[in-house]
Amino acid sequence: MKGKLFGIGIGPGEAELLTLKAVKALKTADVICVPKSKEQASTALHIVSEFIQEDAIIEHLEFPMSKDISVRLASRKKNADTIAKTLKEGKNVAFLTLGDPMLYSTYSYVMEHLINDFEVETIPGIYSFAAISNTINTPLVSGNENLSVICNWDGNDQKLLQESDTCICMKISSYHAELFNFLSNSNGYDFKMITDVGKNGQQYYDSIEILKEKVPYFSTAIIKKKKA
Amino acid sequence: MKGKLFGIGIGPGEAELLTLKAVKALKTADVICVPKSKEQASTALHIVSEFIQEDAIIEHLEFPMSKDISVRLASRKKNADTIAKTLKEGKNVAFLTLGDPMLYSTYSYVMEHLINDFEVETIPGIYSFAAISNTINTPLVSGNENLSVICNWDGNDQKLLQESDTCICMKISSYHAELFNFLSNSNGYDFKMITDVGKNGQQYYDSIEILKEKVPYFSTAIIKKKKA
Numbered sequence: 363m364k365g366k367l368f369g370i371g372i373g374p375g376e377a378e379l380l381t382l383k384a385v386k387a388l389k390t391a392d393v394i395c396v397p398k399s400k401e402q403a404s405t406a407l408h409i410v411s412e413f414i415q416e417d418a419i420i421e422h423l424e425f426p427m428s429k430d431i432s433v434r435l436a437s438r439k440k441n442a443d444t445i446a447k448t449l450k451e452g453k454n455v456a457f458l459t460l461g462d463p464m465l466y467s468t469y470s471y472v473m474e475h476l477i478n479d480f481e482v483e484t485i486p487g488i489y490s491f492a493a494i495s496n497t498i499n500t501p502l503v504s505g506n507e508n509l510s511v512i513c514n515w516d517g518n519d520q521k522l523l524q525e526s527d528t529c530i531c532m533k534i535s536s537y538h539a540e541l542f543n544f545l546s547n548s549n550g551y552d553f554k555m556i557t558d559v560g561k562n563g564q565q566y567y568d569s570i571e572i573l574k575e576k577v578p579y580f581s582t583a584i585i586k587k588k589k590a
Numbered sequence: 591m592k593g594k595l596f597g598i599g600i601g602p603g604e605a606e607l608l609t610l611k612a613v614k615a616l617k618t619a620d621v622i623c624v625p626k627s628k629e630q631a632s633t634a635l636h637i638v639s640e641f642i643q644e645d646a647i648i649e650h651l652e653f654p655m656s657k658d659i660s661v662r663l664a665s666r667k668k669n670a671d672t673i674a675k676t677l678k679e680g681k682n683v684a685f686l687t688l689g690d691p692m693l694y695s696t697y698s699y700v701m702e703h704l705i706n707d708f709e710v711e712t713i714p715g716i717y718s719f720a721a722i723s724n725t726i727n728t729p730l731v732s733g734n735e736n737l738s739v740i741c742n743w744d745g746n747d748q749k750l751l752q753e754s755d756t757c758i759c760m761k762i763s764s765y766h767a768e769l770f771n772f773l774s775n776s777n778g779y780d781f782k783m784i785t786d787v788g789k790n791g792q793q794y795y796d797s798i799e800i801l802k803e804k805v806p807y808f809s810t811a812i813i814k815k816k817k818a
Contacts, residue, residue: 371720371724373609376611377610378609378610378611379609379610379611379714380610381607381608381609381610382607382613383604385610386606462720464720464724464727464728464730465720465737466731466732466733467732470729470732471732482727484724484727485724486607486716486720486723486724487720488716489717489720492599492692492693492715495693495714496690496691496713496714499692499701499705500692501692501693502692502693503693503694504694504699506741508739508741508742508747508750509738510738510750511736511738513734513736514734516734518754521749521753522736522738522754525750525753526738526746
């Protein structure tokens with residue numbers, strides 16, 4: 363019998379934000395796959411360490427961040443092939459995703475190669491911005507307000523920021539200067555930012571001055587339109 | 591000593607989507623508060639029933655859906671006063687929220703009355719649309735794509751739908767006809783909808799025809815711009 367693939371959202375970086383469903387799935391996994399990238403792999407493995415089987419095999423998968431799309435496509439296919447081989451041996455595989463597997467994740471690319479041939483169960487995780495808003499007791503939206511999430515600074519992203527009641531800015535490190543310019547030329551917005559939520563070194567900011575300099579990779583801002 | 595207020599996100603309707611942190615908080619609660627509204631209270635209590643203390647007191651709080659804002663404000667204040675009284679008696683209070691406490695929740699209004707006088711801990715929950723996207727293995731966004739969430743159909747909401755790569759439409763029952771008109775006059779979008787995710791009677795649709803008629807209250811659509 364073939365094994366089952368679990369895509370597991372493990373939340374932003376705190377073991378207690380795992381769901382019961384994620385814990386249950388982790389316990390049945392023979393192989394734990396984790397993307398090999400910077401500190402992300404160690405954060406992910408630290409979160410799940412107390413829940414996995416003692417003899418579970420840890421597999422680090424490489425996904426190069428190349429600008430060449432063909433390199434990225436090839437690595438996804440190669441990693442999917444590795445997982446397929448394991449599943450065919452009858453082993454259950456858990457693919458860990460910080461945050462949620464269906465929101466800006468590498469898992470989703472790999473899943474697409476496997477979903478037609480194997481049983482796949484994907485388990486949601488707490489988004490980083492959900493954790494942030496709860497940590498600082500700041501409602502994102504209420505009533506009929508709308509929300510947007512951007513992680514880039516092209517024309518549509520800027521329109522979303524201007525037209526939504528609340529805008530979540532992710533991956534700010536790539537557009538911190540543009541965001542600083544935009545916000546410093548308007549007094550129509552409230553700004554809050556957290557870096558490394560739920561991790562050691564979590565920091566909170568409510569002044570846009572922080573955007574003048576390079577910000578850490580895991581920086582997320584909540585930008586709310588001021589109410590009339 | 592005063593009690594502590596926990597705002598607890600319990601996810602979309604499945605006990606297994608509770609986080610470990612939510613379960614831990616539920617176990618320490620002397621009083622469980624739940625908004626008294628349609629089936630929501632019974633769904634919420636059903637989800638947490640196996641985790642609460644045997645002698646926990648269940649408190650149903652009424653939040654009338656009046657169009658008169660002063661009625662709504664008064665009920666929030668009244669319920670906050672009730673909770674304050676319990677906290678002053680040294681009891682811990684857990685306020686349950688389906689989904690997440692910082693996304694379209696009644697809890698956030700009540701919290702604002704209490705946060706200056708009491709210890710408050712708010713615990714994130716899985717958003718309904720996160721559960722939906724994982725259930726149907728449909729990535730919401732990847733790469734540099736952006737996302738919007740609307741629950742109404744005013745000018746800005748429509749712009750968000752048009753300018754975002756993916757738009758989540760919540761509370762569709764109030765604008766299903768307008769959304770049908772919009773989508774039936776364009777072939778630029780992919781449509782998926784789920785009703786009652788994680789609950790008995792969960793249904794999946796991928797044709798906009800369903801929008802011609804009144805849809806259930808817990809209906810959420812994922813609308814993706816077709817790629818060129």
